[in-house]
Amino acid sequence: MPYTPAELEEKLRTGLDATHVKIEDLSDGCGAKFSCLTVSSQFEGKALLQRHRLVNGILAEELKTIHAFSQKTLTPQQWESLKQESS
């Protein structure tokens, strides 16, 4: 059963109080290859490895079948400065 970006986004939004989530399906629809941006205040004060582990924890069940998953994890503050840089 392939996953859709929308259902993964919803899980992260509720599971991590994420203020912004963007998941892209890079698999042409087979549902096994995603890239993921999560913005959450729960990442504050946490090292990158711990942040990624939080996301992996929320999506533990899904990641058993998703074989390629790349992610970015930002605090709201980092996300704001990134948006300003790129605008």
Add this chain to the structure above:
Amino acid sequence: MFRILQRFSPVKRRATTLICARYSTGSKEHIDGLVKEKNLVVFMKGTPDAPRCGFSNAVVQILNMHGVEKFDAHNVLEDEDLRQGVKDYSNWPTIPQVYMQGEFLGGCDIMIEMHKNGELIEELKKAGIRSALLDIPEEK
């Protein structure tokens, strides 16, 4: 001959199963042995010379960029037990996985991020490796 084989095969099969269960390459003990007291170990798809996945390739390229060409690499595509075992070992769902001095450092995203923000140079230093990037004069 055939009958003799038949007669002995169940016993033999059970013995093989026991040995496999005991010495599984995916077991914690086995992976401990592969990563503990080793400076740098990479579990990847393919080999450093011929990676079979873009993420594994990226990790090898990053290490090479820092002048690190000597590290233990294990090809999980050749060993299904190890492929699953290493995921359980680190509680990390994907390959590649990089270990430094027995500690899980991260997968591809983390290596890329640490490469970009300079942390990788520091991590390598902890393992007694001087990054080759330090020897490149900064552009003025």
